[in-house]
Amino acid sequence: MTVDLAHYLTVSGLLFGVGISIALAKRNAIAVLMGIELMLNAVNLSFLSFSRFSGAFAIKDNPLDGHVFVVFVLTVAAAEAAVALALSVLIYRRRETVDLDRINLLRW
Amino acid sequence: MILGTVPEAVVWAIYLAPVASFVVIAALSRTARFQGTSEYAGRITIAAIGIAWLASLWALDSAIGNDGESLAFAPHTWATLFDLNVTVGVHLDGLSGIMVFVVTSVSLLVQIYSVGYMEGDRGVSRYFASMSLFTAAMLGLVLSSSLLQLFVHWELVGLASYLLIGFWFDRPPAAAAAKKAFIVTRFGDFAFLLAVVLIWSKTGLLDIAAINDLAVAGGIGAAVLTGFTLGLFSGAIGKSAQFPLHIWLPDAMEGPTPVSALIHAATMVVAGVYLIARFFPSFEAAPAQILDLVAYTGGFTALLAASLGIVQTDIKRVLAYSTISQIGYMVMALGVFGFVAAIFHLFTHAFFKALLFLGAGSVNHATGTFDMRRMGGLRGYMPITYWTFVIASLSLAGVFPLAGFWSKDEILLDAWKYEKPLFVVGALVAGMTALYMFRAIFMTFWGEYQGGEGSDDEHAEVHGEPHESPRSMALPLLILAVPAVIAGFFNLGGGFSHLVEGALPDELRHGPPDIYGGIVAVSLVMAFGGIGAAAAIYHAGRPSAADVRAKLGPLPRVVEAKYYLDFIAETLIVRWILNGVIQRAAQLVDTYIIDFAVDQFAESVRRAGDAMRRVEAGYVQGYTSLFLAGVVIAVVVIAVLGTGVLER
Numbered sequence: 001m002t003v004d005l006a007h008y009l010t011v012s013g014l015l016f017g018v019g020i021s022i023a024l025a026k027r028n029a030i031a032v033l034m035g036i037e038l039m040l041n042a043v044n045l046s047f048l049s050f051s052r053f054s055g056a057f058a059i060k061d062n063p064l065d066g067h068v069f070v071v072f073v074l075t076v077a078a079a080e081a082a083v084a085l086a087l088s089v090l091i092y093r094r095r096e097t098v099d100l101d102r103i104n105l106l107r108w
Numbered sequence: 109m110i111l112g113t114v115p116e117a118v119v120w121a122i123y124l125a126p127v128a129s130f131v132v133i134a135a136l137s138r139t140a141r142f143q144g145t146s147e148y149a150g151r152i153t154i155a156a157i158g159i160a161w162l163a164s165l166w167a168l169d170s171a172i173g174n175d176g177e178s179l180a181f182a183p184h185t186w187a188t189l190f191d192l193n194v195t196v197g198v199h200l201d202g203l204s205g206i207m208v209f210v211v212t213s214v215s216l217l218v219q220i221y222s223v224g225y226m227e228g229d230r231g232v233s234r235y236f237a238s239m240s241l242f243t244a245a246m247l248g249l250v251l252s253s254s255l256l257q258l259f260v261h262w263e264l265v266g267l268a269s270y271l272l273i274g275f276w277f278d279r280p281p282a283a284a285a286a287k288k289a290f291i292v293t294r295f296g297d298f299a300f301l302l303a304v305v306l307i308w309s310k311t312g313l314l315d316i317a318a319i320n321d322l323a324v325a326g327g328i329g330a331a332v333l334t335g336f337t338l339g340l341f342s343g344a345i346g347k348s349a350q351f352p353l354h355i356w357l358p359d360a361m362e363g364p365t366p367v368s369a370l371i372h373a374a375t376m377v378v379a380g381v382y383l384i385a386r387f388f389p390s391f392e393a394a395p396a397q398i399l400d401l402v403a404y405t406g407g408f409t410a411l412l413a414a415s416l417g418i419v420q421t422d423i424k425r426v427l428a429y430s431t432i433s434q435i436g437y438m439v440m441a442l443g444v445f446g447f448v449a450a451i452f453h454l455f456t457h458a459f460f461k462a463l464l465f466l467g468a469g470s471v472n473h474a475t476g477t478f479d480m481r482r483m484g485g486l487r488g489y490m491p492i493t494y495w496t497f498v499i500a501s502l503s504l505a506g507v508f509p510l511a512g513f514w515s516k517d518e519i520l521l522d523a524w525k526y527e528k529p530l531f532v533v534g535a536l537v538a539g540m541t542a543l544y545m546f547r548a549i550f551m552t553f554w555g556e557y558q559g560g561e562g563s564d565d566e567h568a569e570v571h572g573e574p575h576e577s578p579r580s581m582a583l584p585l586l587i588l589a590v591p592a593v594i595a596g597f598f599n600l601g602g603g604f605s606h607l608v609e610g611a612l613p614d615e616l617r618h619g620p621p622d623i624y625g626g627i628v629a630v631s632l633v634m635a636f637g638g639i640g641a642a643a644a645i646y647h648a649g650r651p652s653a654a655d656v657r658a659k660l661g662p663l664p665r666v667v668e669a670k671y672y673l674d675f676i677a678e679t680l681i682v683r684w685i686l687n688g689v690i691q692r693a694a695q696l697v698d699t700y701i702i703d704f705a706v707d708q709f710a711e712s713v714r715r716a717g718d719a720m721r722r723v724e725a726g727y728v729q730g731y732t733s734l735f736l737a738g739v740v741i742a743v744v745v746i747a748v749l750g751t752g753v754l755e756r
Contacts, residue, residue: 020736024729032729104726 008049016042126244129156137233149236176202176610197253203611214374217584224580242268246375296346303339348380365469373462403443410436414540446522453515463588487553505542514596542638550646
């Protein structure tokens with residue numbers, strides 16, 4: 001059995017589904033961040049797959065576009081993780097919790 | 109004509125001087141320098157109305173020089189809105205010339221009198237500001253060249269009268285009287301407004317002279333002219349306190365007495381007579397029934413009010429009913445083609461009625477009451493007030509050769525010529541007038557002093573012996589006594605007729621008045637009969653008032669109850685029909701239809717909000733879930749319908 005685009009996309013979709021489920025369902029900020037990382041990586045996987053199988057879509061000119069995107073996404077994800085974790089640590093110091101439902105000072 | 113033709117600016121000054129006085133006093137009364145002081149307000153008002161008086165003399169002089177015909181002052185455009193061109197201008201002819209002279213003269217003397225009368229009252233600056241506005245509004249009304257301009261000032265007169273009648277607004281009767289005056293006259297004003305709209309929509313004219321010219325030329329259909337004149341007449345009925353809208357005037361006595369003098373003599377109530385006179389050519393061109401209606405309304409009012417005047421115990425109310433009665437006389441005169449007679453009576457009446465009111469105020473100043481039963485014997489204490497009051501009463505009663513005799517005689521003559529039943533009414537009213545005036549004199553000035561003081565004191569001070577009033581009050585009495593005697597001579601040679609008739613087109617003029625010996629005799633017999641009856645009953649006591657009362661059966665009780673007219677107006681119409689039936693119906697409609705619809709709408713919005721509130725809970729994760737659901741739905745839709753749906 002050859003592993004073709006559909007398999008990659010299925011894995012990517014499942015990964016995204018798991019990620020968004022975690023991001024939406026968890027109350028813990030760290031867990032939500034982890035879910036977001038999963039979603040980002042699911043997207044990365046799709047990018048790479050499309051790049052790898054670009055011949056199937058007759059996109060000939062720039063097969064490396066997907067790779068470039070992935071590099072950017074990784075960079076942004078790293079930066080986002082750093083900032084978000086720093087915020088979480090600071091909030092934890094102050095409030096002794098990272099429960100998103102209780103971080104509601106700015107809520108209406 | 110002594111001076112040159114009056115420039116338009118001077119005519120405007122007649123109107124603008126009191127306006128300026130009103131504005132200046134209103135502005136100054138709140139400044140630190142003048143707060144708590146009051147002398148300045150009186151001085152400014154007297155100065156402004158003095159200027160207006162001088163300017164009105166010049167205007168009157170020019171009107172005389174022009175044979176009473178209209179002086180051509182072009183109107184100025186004030187506002188243009190599509191095809192509605194609103195102009196303002198001054199219209200000076202014999203009629204308005206006489207009117208501005210009367211208004212400024214009486215107002216000037218009333219202001220001088222007020223300085224003494226209102227001394228020590230807390231609201232003096234408010235008083236003089238309102239008085240300035242009142243005078244200005246009346247002068248603006250008289251000088252208006254456009255119907256709309258006239259209507260605006262007509263309403264301003266109403267507003268100023270409201271402010272002045274309710275001057276002592278902390279007294280509930282005064283506040284109620286002010287409201288009553290404003291609302292009752294409003295009934296008439298509404299019809300007046302409809303008349304303005306009607307004539308404008310049918311002819312496109314608002315200029316008074318143009319409307320009259322068109323009406324005389326037959327350019328206005330009978331139906332439109334009937335509606336128009338009826339509307340104007342309704343306005344006049346309200347303002348001039350004619351039956352059935354006369355009920356506000358006696359209550360208006362709650363205002364300060366100088367205000368009553370001004371309302372009754374020169375402003376407000378004569379506005380209605382002036383309105384009919386101003387549009388007299390239109391009234392003549394209208395179907396004949398209109399003038400008949402005017403005549404009989406006036407005659408009926410004159411008779412009704414005169415009978416009511418006989419039973420009053422409050423001296424100001426006697427005068428109030430006397431005014432209604434005399435205004436009824438004027439309206440009746442207009443109805444029997446007595447244009448000149450009506451204006452002439454307005455002219456003479458202004459002086460002696462102002463004098464009577466100022467005299468009544470002087471009496472109140474001395475005794476602290478308006479109740480004639482608590483007066484008596486005052487002629488010894490206050491000779492100036494007594495003699496001027498007697499002169500004014502003789503003039504009002506129509507005794508030869510005082511002013512009232514001449515004007516009343518002209519009215520009776522016109523009534524005799526055109527409408528015999530009204531002549532009988534007029535003669536009867538003349539006798540009743542003499543009776544109630546001399547009843548008032550005998551009760552107030554003769555007999556023993558009854559102690560004065562009552563609940564209706566207009567001054568806070570304690571009264572001891574009655575005393576003559578201060579000079580600023582006595583002086584206007586003396587000055588007014590002069591025209592009360594001589595004002596009637598102005599029409600002996602037909603000069604007054606010539607002047608006033610200049611306002612009419614040629615074919616409506618009658619020329620100088622005739623004098624019929626028979627009518628003079630009737631009028632004098634009635635006058636002296638009334639005086640004699642008053643002397644017999646209220647001075648000699650043979651027969652005594654109680655005997656006369658007993659002889660008349662139930663009649664006195666009906667009259668004392670004001671023919672139940674106040675009952676009909678207040679209980680039947682206001683309380684039962686308006687407050688009862690109409691208000692109840694309106695309330696039902698309001699509660700069960702309008703409120704119900706509004707409430708249901710509000711409730712549905714509230715429910716929708718309640719439902720949607722749950723979505724906007726402030727949880728980012730909740731929003732994201734909805735967003736995800738939206739994406740899933742979109743994807744499913746695209747998957748089912750194909751990518752074509754994106755290309756719309």
